[in-house]
Amino acid sequence: MAIPVADSPKxxxxxxFPPPPPPAEPPGRGGGGNGPGDPPPPAGGAPLLGNAQLxxxxxxxxxxxxxxxxIGAFLVFRFSGQPWPPPFQPxxxxxxxxxxxxxxxxxxxxxxxxxxxxxxxxxxALLRFLGATxxxxxxxLAIQGFEWAxxxxxxxxASSGVYASTFYTIIGAHGFHVFCGVIWLLGVIARAALGxxxxxxxxxxxxxxxxxxxxxxxxxxxxxxxYLA
Numbered sequence: 001m002a003i004p005v006a007d008s009p010k011x012x013x014x015x016x017f018p019p020p021p022p023p024a025e026p027p028g029r030g031g032g033g034n035g036p037g038d039p040p041p042p043a044g045g046a047p048l049l050g051n052a053q054l055x056x057x058x059x060x061x062x063x064x065x066x067x068x069x070x071i072g073a074f075l076v077f078r079f080s081g082q083p084w085p086p087p088f089q090p091x092x093x094x095x096x097x098x099x100x101x102x103x104x105x106x107x108x109x110x111x112x113x114x115x116x117x118x119x120x121x122x123x124x125a126l127l128r129f130l131g132a133t134x135x136x137x138x139x140x141l142a143i144q145g146f147e148w149a150x151x152x153x154x155x156x157x158a159s160s161g162v163y164a165s166t167f168y169t170i171i172g173a174h175g176f177h178v179f180c181g182v183i184w185l186l187g188v189i190a191r192a193a194l195g196x197x198x199x200x201x202x203x204x205x206x207x208x209x210x211x212x213x214x215x216x217x218x219x220x221x222x223x224x225x226x227y228l229a
Contacts, residue, residue: 060211060214067222070169071170074170074225074226092147104140107140107216111133114205121199130192133185133212141175174215181212188204
């Protein structure tokens with residue numbers, strides 16, 4: 001017959017006060033820390049678009065809706081059944097405007113080349129193509145101003161009727177946007193000359209290019225509708 005053995009005082013003390021846990025393993029030697037011996041944590045993916053580019057996308061969407069409203073109003077008047085253009089009103093200079101359209105389309109190509117030069121880190125090419133874009137945009141505005149001066153001298157004023165008022169509203173709104181783009185380009189060129197932009201720090205070059213492609217892309221639509229339709 002087994003005789004029960006009484007617990008020793010030591011056993012009671014261990015039950016009441018359990019031994020402390022073993023010391024934690026120093027970082028870098030085990031699998032839990034991010035110490036010097038551990039591989040670096042995976043870096044988070046860079047965002048596809050920066051804040052300036054997202055803001056420019058919002059502006060572009062608003063501008064598209066604005067011009068869509070102008071085009072819609074123009075189409076209502078254009079196909080209202082009235083003669084278009086009205087009799088005894090000056091005709092728009094289609095040939096000169098077609099050449100001017102080529103200048104503006106070429107400015108989009110030079111802007112693309114400027115952005116490529118920026119990605120390569122080629123400062124001289126960046127300045128050259130940005131300058132060419134600004135020159136082409138200024139030339140477009142100068143030719144448009146010459147066209148407007150001739151039309152006004154021929155009697156086509158904004159108060160001449162719906163035909164003239166819609167023309168000056170739509171084409172004038174686009175010309176104002178091109179003017180704003182040229183002013184922005186001048187600021188970008190000035191900062192590029194100071195070395196503010198690099199392949200890693202593109203700054204305002206990207207949103208400025210987005211805006212410029214918007215005004216260039218709108219023009220062929222307006223040219224076909226207003227000058228050729």
